Amino acid sequence: MADSSVINQQYDRLQMLKAFDETKAGVKGLHDSGLLKLPQIFVRPSEELIADLKHENAHQFQVPVIDLSGVDDGGRRKQIVEEVRSAAETWGFFQVVNHGIPRSVCDGMIDGVRDFNEQDVDQKKKYYTRDMKRSVRYHSCSFDLFRSRTATWKDTLTIALNSGSNLFDHHELPPVCRDSTVEYSKHVENLGNILLGLLSEALGLETEFLGNMECSEGHRLHCHYYPPCPEPELAIGSTKHSDAGFLTILLQNQVVSGLQVLCQGRWIDIQPVQGALVVNIGDLLQLVSNGKFRSNAHRAIANRSGPRISVACFFSGPLYNMTKIYGPIEELITKENPAVYKMVVMRDYLMNILNTSLEDYRALDYYKV
Ligand code: OGA
Ligand code: NI
Secondary structure, eight states, rough: OHEEEHHHHHHHHHHHHHHHHHOOOOHHHHHHTTSSOGGGGGGGOOOHHHHTTOOOOOTTTTOEOOOTTTTTTTHHHHHHHHHHHHHHHTTTTEEEESSSOOOOOOOHHHHHHHHHHHHHHHHTTTTTOOOOTTEEEEEEETTTTTTSOOOOOOOEEEEBBBBBBSSSGGGSGGEEEEEEHHHHHHHHHHHHHHHHHHHHHHHHSSSSHHHHHHTTOOEEEEEEEEOOOOSSSOOOOEEEEEEEEEEOOOOEEEOOOOEEEEHHHHEEEEOTTTTTTEEOOOHHHHTTTSSSSOOOEEEOOOOOSEEEEEEEEEEOOTTTTOOOOEEOOOOOOOOOSSSOOEEHHHHHHHHHHHOOOOTOGGGGGGOOO
């Protein structure tokens, strides 16, 4: 008896998820319909909600804000490298200001994402797909919607700008955000290379080291749109996770904070800082740095106000070369400091992510020696 009711519940949930996904109107479509209650598929399990209530408020903490001005001048660079090293080892997160991407380019990117999401549903629908092979994809919630316990309160436009062998055709981009995306991506790619140079030096290696390992390849943008939520305390914007690639640069609009990072068991808000970008270490950089740098868990909460818009740029490595192997950098391994991670083949690494729901994925735990 009990079993069949569980099966029925699971069946009903799957039907609800499918019905929602087939609207192709996104979470924004639900918000626009004026609903006052959160649909059941978005309600987090009660044990998670209770665990969150126990979290103390930790407003007094803030991830470091690093000023990149003068990054090419010797003495100043040393100081910046030191700040980057300390942040990458402890928080795995920092914000950067004076990063060289013009304000107009960042604002243009955010406006483009807003325009894409707020245009006529029929225009957006053309891009709605869960086919991971498509370079430009618009979809609701996460890639694991049908496997997850909770659907997430967000819509995402995913753009694979550099997946190696096949050159990205800009005409695939939606017209409303085409020019702004091309412009932003050029700048953010450049900033990614600057940051990888600083991170290489912070590991005591040559500036070009991480770049030469192709860490700056596999450049992808995930443009998130978090509509206002009628019952934010029951929902989640992005599930707790760590980023799988090497490095992430996140641009966010300044309206509401939503991004939180886990620090000693407490969720800390990353407050938007005027003109700043958030930078975080991904799992692969934790692996190649042999655990010296930290890929930290983070999430985005839902808010009653909004929309909150964020654009994550991932540098995921050479996704076109599935036989590429990564392991702890030899120069960092000594007798006193043996390798703590195994070698991983890109194909296996990616398969493991795609076959597990984000809620259950244990990141580098799979690759510990
Ligand atoms: C991500 C992410 C956070 C945000 O896309 O991996 O963590 O604030 N996004 O949208
Ligand atoms: Ni993330």
